[in-house]
Amino acid sequence: xxxxxxxxxxxxxxxxxxxxxxxxxxxxxxxxxxxxxxxxxxxxxxxxxxxxxxxxxxxxxxxxxxxxxxxxxxxxxxxxxxxxxxxxxxxxxxxxxxxxxxxxxxxxxxxxxxxxxxxxxxxxxxxxxxxxxxxxxxxxxxxxxxxxxxxxxxxxxxxxxxxxxxxxxxxxxxxxxxxxxxxx
Numbered sequence: 001x002x003x004x005x006x007x008x009x010x011x012x013x014x015x016x017x018x019x020x021x022x023x024x025x026x027x028x029x030x031x032x033x034x035x036x037x038x039x040x041x042x043x044x045x046x047x048x049x050x051x052x053x054x055x056x057x058x059x060x061x062x063x064x065x066x067x068x069x070x071x072x073x074x075x076x077x078x079x080x081x082x083x084x085x086x087x088x089x090x091x092x093x094x095x096x097x098x099x100x101x102x103x104x105x106x107x108x109x110x111x112x113x114x115x116x117x118x119x120x121x122x123x124x125x126x127x128x129x130x131x132x133x134x135x136x137x138x139x140x141x142x143x144x145x146x147x148x149x150x151x152x153x154x155x156x157x158x159x160x161x162x163x164x165x166x167x168x169x170x171x172x173x174x175x176x177x178x179x180x181x182x183x184x
Contacts, residue, residue, distance in 0.1 A: 001109055003089040005038035006081030007031065008074055008129060009051035030175075034095045035062065040102035041109075043091065047084045049077040051095075073150035074129055075141065082138040094129035096174045104171050108132045116140075116159035120166035127172060128152035133159075 009031055031048070038046050050067040065084050069076025078092055089112065091105050104120075111118040112132040119131035129152065137159050144155040166172060 001089065002044050002087050003091055003109055003132070004085035004087040004135075005035075005041075005043035005046040005105075006078065006085060006090050006092045007034045007038070007046065007048045008077045008081070008092065008094045009034075009048050030098070031095045033100060034093050034097065037100045037102050037105050038091065038093065041091075041105035043105075045086045047081050049080045049084075069145070072145075075145055075150050075152050075155050078133075078152060079138060079141055079145060082133070082135050082141070085135060088135050090133055090135055092129060092131045092133060094174065097130060097171075098173050098175055099171045100130070101171060104130070104166065104168050107167060111162070111164050114160075115162050117156055117161045119161070119163055120169075120172060121163050122166070122169060122172040126153065126163050128156060130172070 031051070035046060035048070044061075046062040048062065048064050050070070051064075063084065065080055067077050068080040068083070074094065081092065082090060089109070091108060093100065093105070108118060108120065108130065109132050112134075115134075116137045117131055117133040119127045121127065140158040141155050144158065149155045
């Protein structure tokens with residue numbers, strides 16, 4: 001299946017206290033882990049949205065986009081990404097997943113079927129920032145954003161969504177605070 005990748009590299013995180021994409025985990029930057037998982041899964045193109053600095057070591061099929069709605073939460077970053085990808089399907093991937101790889105990306109794509117959006121559960125929570133989405137969903141998401149919605153959870157209520165239990169739960173751990181980085 002042909003798909004694009006959207007990496008949300010939001011920059012300075014208030015809970016983490018620094019740019020999450022630049023954090024090293026097992027000797028690799030978190031942004032590199034996210035991008036490499038999409039490259040290995042053979043994403044057609046990859047868009048990195050936001051971040052404190054533009055990443056300079058990008059391959060030619062990867063582009064950097066400034067967030068159209070900076071400091072407005074991940075929904076604005078998703079909308080920015082959807083406006084810039086080439087494929088009809090995209091995988092949204094926040095840069096704070098510590099152990100993500102191509103198996104998780106491919107599993108997510110395989111679950112999309114005819115739905116608008118799919119995402120796994122991790123520890124009882126829906127992982128909206130690790131999802132497969134049809135790019136035609138941008139209109140519904142933008143409509144919600146213009147009404148003041150900033151949450152992917154709330155914005156996706158207008159979409160045909162489904163969650164699933166991942167076969168790789170050990171790869172779904174993310175870090176929003178310094179204490180969540182422990183256990184490397």
